[in-house]
Amino acid sequence: MRQSRHVGRTLREVPKDAQTAAHSLMLRAGCIQQLSAGVYSYLPLLHRTLNKIAQIIREEMTRAGSEELLMPALQPRELWEESGRWERYTAVDGIMFAFKDRRGSTSCLGPTHEEVVTEILRREINSYKDLPKCVFQIQTKFRDEIRPRFGLMRAREFIMKDAYSFDADDAGLEASYEAMRQAYHRICQRVGYKYRAVEADSGAIGGSGSSEFMVLADTGEEVVLFCDRCEYAANQEKAASKLEQFAPDTAQAPMEEVFGEGLIGVERLAKFLQIPVWKTTKTLIYEADEQTVAVMVRGDCDVNEIKVANFLGCRALKLASAERIKGLTGAEVGYAGPIGLPAGVRVMADQDVNGRVNFECGANKTNYHNINVNFVRDLPLPEFGDFKLAKAGDGCPHCAGRLQAARGIEIGHIFKLGTKYSGAMGCTYLDTNGKTRTVVMGCYGIGVSRMAAAWIEQSHDAKGIIWSPQIAPYHVHLTPLNLEDETVRGQAEALYERLQSEGIEVLYDDRPLRAGEKFSDADLLGLPIRLTLSKRTVEAGQIEFKRRTDAKPELLSADDAIARIREICGL
RNA sequence: CGGAGCGUAGCUCAGCCUGGUAGAGCGCCAGCUUUGGGAGCUGGAUGUCGCAGGUUCGAAUCCUGUCGCUCCGACCA
Structure with a gap:
């Protein structure tokens, strides 16, 4: 992409509304534009990143045996009344956008899709032979947040992947849940997060067990507690702990x-x-x-x-x-x-x-x-x-270790739903004895747009974003200087063509700007590799290669540079 | 939901208290110079002062309403 034609200009000044690094950098790098409270346009750079994240998720969901579909965001009230969640989501918590259409019937914009997916699958499933099933979608979700904030971190409209499993019994659910848990670990590892999977409260969705995937960052809204000796880790909302015990008095004194x-x-x-x-x-x-x-x-x-x-x-x-x-x-x-x-x-x-x-x-x-x-x-x-809030320093509930605390950003949450929705909505099957049984469900969410924000929160410096090659909008930022020089211009154009023909994604800064502006923009956008051509490099017969994480560039031949790019980006 | 603050040029903001018809920096446009980390000089364009009422000879400024955006919020016994 030629930067002269790119939409998403960079901002030199820090936008006043940005409270966090990720929000500020996304605005400054031209990744997002706010349309209204908690509602953002994803500009081309971020759109590419979101697609890459979505692609990783797709691949891992598919590997885990889930099949992609796409459900409506616009949903009828009746379905939510059937599951018993209408009142809570509208009147009580007010988290759901709901409105009347011209015929007077009430619809809502889905914050989640248990109802719809159960509706789909109950028509699909008749026999134990039809189980298990697992479907997922990547879709825009809506939540009327009390207080949207931190840019994409807590938005009213956001992109989420949600998957739903349907099994014959608890053992089946365990297997589905475990497959999803593994998939989530793979997703986090492929993106490159520093993260932890923790036990969690299942909240409004309901169900028996759940895990959250937390990207560790000091600005995270969640507190996670983890044992310094064993594998125990939990959201503070859920965490149990052992308190230090003291010898009681031997005799009762008068009150x-x-x-x-x-x-x-x-x-x-x-x-x-x-x-x-x-x-x-x-x-x-x-x-x-x-x-x-x-x-x-x-x-x-x-x-x-x-x-x-x-x-x-x-x-x-x-x-x-x-x-x-x-x-x-x-x-x-x-x-x-x-x-x-x-x-x-x-x-x-x-x-x-x-x-x-x-x-x-x-x-x-x-x-x-x-x-x-x-x-x-x-x-x-x-x-x-157990009514106390566990805290750092308390004893681990499972071993003799102590709990430590860290802040995290919840990007994924997986639940064992059980029969809450299948029961309420009559999603049943006939077992081998011809007896009607209720399907056992699981649901598995991960925030795609939030993942992008969480990455930036975890990976940036004073100059800008530091993308990982796996989710960077482009692999390479080609930043030639002295473009008024015919030779440089010619070489830059040729290199741009060559990189593209080799399947390397490149953002080509063909604007006639000074070095300082180009380099500052390159640091802000944070693409993994910067390639620079100039009168100097033309004379040297080489090109300048610099990783975003390197302090200084090095001179390489074009062939060597391309080999390095392939290696770094796993192409 | 409660409380508070803010809406003025593309962006960040000043002006408002004390009413007299709008400014700065950055950005943008033109020219010259400059050319490896946001350079310099000269010239130039840009606004329904969020919106609607009201007060006034006169409103960005005062009043009322309204819309939007932002921040904070049970001091844990």
Whole structure:
């Protein structure tokens, strides 16, 4: 491609709306243009990268036995009512674009395709002989994000690959899931990410098990925890952990109410009470749909709201307002405790709250704390469960190692759905005994446009993007100088032709610009290899070869340069 | 959803408080010089000041509404 005809001019100034490196660089390199909040045009450079990513995904999906199709983005309300997700996706979470057409029927733009794919496959599957099946598509998805941000990272319109497996039983699902898991590893490895696969919460999609593929980057929105000794790795939303255990007191002391003015925050409180932090207790009051719950965690922990919501099976979980807390506990925020709450409040506690003797908790009275509290004697046993947020430094749940934290960008998420959709929508088959059974499903998503953004987030420097050869828009940036010189111009044109004829993708900067502008643009666009011709190189009879990651260029013959390009780009 | 901020030239922004009919830098166009990391000089073009009302002799500026964009958000007991 001749750069003089290329659409996607570079920007010298940093666009004000860009909060992250990837967003800023994509705008500056002319990869994207914003059309409205969270909606972007993919300009030619990025379009090429997206196609390359899509191609890698296609190849790996196909290798794993999945077949490509394309489903409608525009979907009827009735289908979503059949699966039972309409209300949640529209009224409750509002994540789905929905609207009436001219006939008055309601449609939506699909944020995901479980309903449609189940509709397709339930007509396809009759017998166990028709299983397993697996299909995928690469398509534009729509999510009415509460707050779109970071460019392509959290957009309202984005490109995603989603695959769906259909099996006769759980064993079949395990096999399908494993094939997809392997495919996802291969995709990440082929692109070249530094990444981790982690255990994850399955969220709104539902289902029993899931893994996320996280590209490691400091600006990632997710926190992943992984063990320094074993293979355990999980999203913080899902992660379990073992807390350090302390020897309990040998005898119960009498419960006491202690005045401690304005003591909010467990560190200060523990110091004041002269007890270790692990003996303090945080009690948080939540509104969970229609019920009110109090959740207790050890003072050195925080509540993992996702675990609580999953335990309760509620749709919405949020901290109670200050007024509500005052109404329930009679105290200002900060002094809630499990003793003396109104009868309707359901009391739950993280399991590590148990096993302590003479612990502290809020007294439901402003500025007062109870100490030497003991279950059974002072209050009934609450419902115990795993409700704490695991954090770096906690013990690994599976071995004696410690958890470490890293930030990541979630690019892929695979789920064992089970029969949630097939059951609701009647996707069944007859087994060998002629008995009707429900198909067991899995779903496997990976964000194509987000993968491009994640790559840049992980691979850039002060000057610009550093593409990997596998997903770079072009392999080579041909940047001749002194184009006014006939000889240079002639050689540049000839080299441009030769590279193309050899199947090397080349962006040819044929603009009559100065060296500084060309090189700065080349660094910004970040193609893997830069080739430069000039009066100097003509005299030397060689061409200048520089990788984006090299500091200095080297002089090579055209043949040698092409050989190097082939080697680097795996051509 | 709540809170806040911003919409002025292609881009980044000043001007607004204190009303008098619009500016800078970069970019763009022409010419000359320059020519290996965004060079210099000279000349030039460019705006429904987001939109709609209102106040006023007069509105980018004040008021109201509206649309768009951006940022922040339960101080965890």
